[in-house]
Amino acid sequence: MNQSEGTLIRQLVSDHQPAETSRDENPWLSVLKKEAASWFCDMPLPNRKMEAWRYTPIEFINKTAFSLDAEEAPFEALAPSDIEELLLPGSETSDRIVFVNGRYAPGLSCLETGNGITLHTLAGDSKLPSGFKRQIGHADLSGRFFFTLNNALMSDGAVIHVNKQGSERRRLELLHITVGMPDPVIHNPRHLVVLESNASLELVERYTSLGKSSYFNNAVIDIHLSEESDLLHTRLQEESELAQHLSHLTVRLEARSNYQQVSLASGGAWSRTDAQIIFNGEHAHAELDGLILAGSKQLNDVHLEVLHEVPNCTSREHFKGLLSSNGKIVFDGRILVARDAQKTEAALNNENLMLSRSAEVDTKPQLEIFADDVKCSHGATVGELDPEMLFYLRSRGIPKAEAERMLCTAFANEVVSRISETPIRNHAKRMVLQRLANQGEMA
Amino acid sequence: MLTIENLKAAAGEKEILKGLDLQVNAGEVHAIMGPNGSGKSSLAHILAGREGLDVTGGSVSFDGNDLLELEPEERAAAGVFLAFQYPVELPGVNNTHFLKEALNAQRRNRGEEELDSVAFMKLVREKMELVSMKPELLKRQVNAGFSGGEKKRNEILQLTLFEPRLAILDETDSGLDIDALRTVSEGVNAVRSEERAIILVTHYQRLLDYIEPDFVHVLADGRIIRSGDKTLALELEKKGYNWITDSEAA
Numbered sequence: 001m002n003q004s005e006g007t008l009i010r011q012l013v014s015d016h017q018p019a020e021t022s023r024d025e026n027p028w029l030s031v032l033k034k035e036a037a038s039w040f041c042d043m044p045l046p047n048r049k050m051e052a053w054r055y056t057p058i059e060f061i062n063k064t065a066f067s068l069d070a071e072e073a074p075f076e077a078l079a080p081s082d083i084e085e086l087l088l089p090g091s092e093t094s095d096r097i098v099f100v101n102g103r104y105a106p107g108l109s110c111l112e113t114g115n116g117i118t119l120h121t122l123a124g125d126s127k128l129p130s131g132f133k134r135q136i137g138h139a140d141l142s143g144r145f146f147f148t149l150n151n152a153l154m155s156d157g158a159v160i161h162v163n164k165q166g167s168e169r170r171r172l173e174l175l176h177i178t179v180g181m182p183d184p185v186i187h188n189p190r191h192l193v194v195l196e197s198n199a200s201l202e203l204v205e206r207y208t209s210l211g212k213s214s215y216f217n218n219a220v221i222d223i224h225l226s227e228e229s230d231l232l233h234t235r236l237q238e239e240s241e242l243a244q245h246l247s248h249l250t251v252r253l254e255a256r257s258n259y260q261q262v263s264l265a266s267g268g269a270w271s272r273t274d275a276q277i278i279f280n281g282e283h284a285h286a287e288l289d290g291l292i293l294a295g296s297k298q299l300n301d302v303h304l305e306v307l308h309e310v311p312n313c314t315s316r317e318h319f320k321g322l323l324s325s326n327g328k329i330v331f332d333g334r335i336l337v338a339r340d341a342q343k344t345e346a347a348l349n350n351e352n353l354m355l356s357r358s359a360e361v362d363t364k365p366q367l368e369i370f371a372d373d374v375k376c377s378h379g380a381t382v383g384e385l386d387p388e389m390l391f392y393l394r395s396r397g398i399p400k401a402e403a404e405r406m407l408c409t410a411f412a413n414e415v416v417s418r419i420s421e422t423p424i425r426n427h428a429k430r431m432v433l434q435r436l437a438n439q440g441e442m443a
Numbered sequence: 444m445l446t447i448e449n450l451k452a453a454a455g456e457k458e459i460l461k462g463l464d465l466q467v468n469a470g471e472v473h474a475i476m477g478p479n480g481s482g483k484s485s486l487a488h489i490l491a492g493r494e495g496l497d498v499t500g501g502s503v504s505f506d507g508n509d510l511l512e513l514e515p516e517e518r519a520a521a522g523v524f525l526a527f528q529y530p531v532e533l534p535g536v537n538n539t540h541f542l543k544e545a546l547n548a549q550r551r552n553r554g555e556e557e558l559d560s561v562a563f564m565k566l567v568r569e570k571m572e573l574v575s576m577k578p579e580l581l582k583r584q585v586n587a588g589f590s591g592g593e594k595k596r597n598e599i600l601q602l603t604l605f606e607p608r609l610a611i612l613d614e615t616d617s618g619l620d621i622d623a624l625r626t627v628s629e630g631v632n633a634v635r636s637e638e639r640a641i642i643l644v645t646h647y648q649r650l651l652d653y654i655e656p657d658f659v660h661v662l663a664d665g666r667i668i669r670s671g672d673k674t675l676a677l678e679l680e681k682k683g684y685n686w687i688t689d690s691e692a693a
Contacts, residue, residue: 387494387495388531389531389533391492391493391494391515391531392527392530392531392533393533393541393545394492394514394515394516394519395491395492395493395515395516395518395519395524395525396516396519396541396545396548396549396601396605397516397519397520397545397546397548397549397552397605398516398544398545398548399514399516399548400514400516402544402548403516406536406541406544407533407535407536409535410533410534410535410536410584411535413535414534414535
């Protein structure tokens with residue numbers, strides 16, 4: 001095998017398997033991992049000839065000898081005070097589930113049990129109810145290289161189960177922290193979130209790091225929304241600037257359920273989201289707003305599929321890209337309306353603002369409609385700062401750099417302002433401002 | 444205050460100003476009238492520092508300094524204000540935030556102390572009343588979704604807020620009904636003072652009923668071809684621009 005075939009990562013998977021099975025506490029997990037590993041061995045490495053990878057090179061996977069973290073997990077050395085700087089202001093004592101380097105860190109987490117939320121973890125919980133085991137094992141491993149890699153190496157993950165309890169919506173943060181290791185490491189967290197009928201939750205899914213280091217976060221999160229359940233999902237990707245980040249998100253919506261996502265991706269040298277929104281029940285609704293930032297030496301990719309399989313569902317997807325320096329954004333969004341999915345209303349839009357002529361955007365919004373009574377739209381724009389707007393601001397005394405910042409912030413705020421929780425929204429605003437300040441070389 | 448000498452300007456290949464002279468002193472109100480395409484608006488924008496209009500000759504001095512050397516934001520801080528004919532919409536930029544940033548940026552530039560939120564809000568409310576502007580327009584995005592009249596009031600609000608030394612009003616009367624025209628004029632008259640000068644760029648005599656000019660100039664084909672007092676405007680209204688442009692040609 002030569003390097004172009006992913007020798008290093010395949011070696012890691014095959015080295016990992018036998019040792020793990022011999023002392024794994026969860027035989028069912030070992031079976032899944034083994035199966036995934038055998039699929040993985042035969043899978044071709046993603047390449048530019050594959051439509052899903054046409055604009056997203058993955059040289060890092062051939063160049064980097066990733067290892068799995070040693071058994072003694074680094075979080076054991078971490079005290080709650082070590083992660084204070086990473087916590088969202090005002091959320092120090094609110095419910096959170098913390099994963100450090102891909103593993104559950106009970107000492108850093110705080111979760112008020114009862115009140116409708118139950119937490120299991122893959123590594124620690126041998127008594128995981130079989131329903132959840134089935135849901136995790138149900139994954140389609142064909143054709144998805146990194147998803148299958150996650151399945152072959154998954155070591156831990158949160159299984160969050162939410163029942164209807166009272167009328168209050170609970171907020172829960174799923175916080176991922178990577179602690180820098182001397183050598184590049186790969187983490188494969190595997191999460192499952194299940195909302196039962198009429199349940200509601202606000203989930204903040206966040207990825208951040210302590211120190212600048214090189215690592216690959218290859219996360220999978222599956223979300224199941226039962227009838228009339230309601231999820232507010234905020235995703236904040238603030239990985240180290242040297243990191244690779246890939247998150248696979250699947251959301252399944254049953255009848256009359258509601259899903260609202262606001263995502264902000266700013267970190268990582270190489271970052272990608274593969275998201276699938278699947279309508280399984282009628283009269284469900286999904287709204288996704290995303291802000292993608294790509295600055296110096298960054299690639300940020302969003303692949304989004306919205307599958308309207310049943311009638312009478314509505315969805316709206318709005319992703320905005322802000323590029324500076326030699327940053328690159330790939331957006332591939334596709335709405336599919338199945339033959340029976342009449343009365344579907346769906347709109348997909350991607351807007352990009354380029355602050356630099358060396359930046360690159362590859363955008364591809366798509367509609368595939370097989371039903372005949374639907375309202376669907378899609379579109380994409382790529383533009384620069386409007387000189388009329390800049391002149392107007394400057395003619396009022398606002399210096400050029402400040403005027404540019406105001407217009408960029410305004411562009412970003414359309415997404416950021418959709419975050420309902422004030423502390424999180426303020427944090428997101430700071431992320432944008434920090435990015436604009438760091439970027440300096442706007443022109 | 445403002446001395447324009449033999450000013451020549453072009454947009455790309457097209458000559459717009461062909462040797463324009465104008466002297467404006469503190470305390471004066473000048474009306475610049477003229478047919479479409481005569482260069483009135485271009486003159487206003489050149490004074491404010493718009494890119495894309497190239498000065499090819501002549502000079503503009505403002506309080507003894509070379510105005511053309513200054514960036515647009517420096518001109519604003521020095522006291523030059525342009526009320527736009529078509530105020531620009533800024534989606535996503537809050538109007539209060541914009542007004543406060545602008546005022547404080549000018550103050551910073553002049554080495555003056557910035558206004559805090561409380562002082563600013565007090566000031567802006569006062570001025571809004573003066574131009575009969577609905578308070579909720581402060582919470583909106585700058586000019587976005589404003590009616591034509593609301594946009595013009597927002598310009599005059601800025602005029603009263605920034606209190607510039609030289610205010611240039613580019614066809615501020617266009618698209619206004621009589622009531623709006625009256626309140627906008629009241630705003631302009633309120634800032635009229637011995638230290639301040641105003642240049643009104645307009646098509647119509649109507650505005651000058653409300654804001655009485657000291658001088659009226661006719662700009663045609665990139666030059667000022669006739670200057671006079673306010674009676675010149677009345678005569679223009681009656682006889683049309685051809686009266687002068689034809690006599691010039693003759």
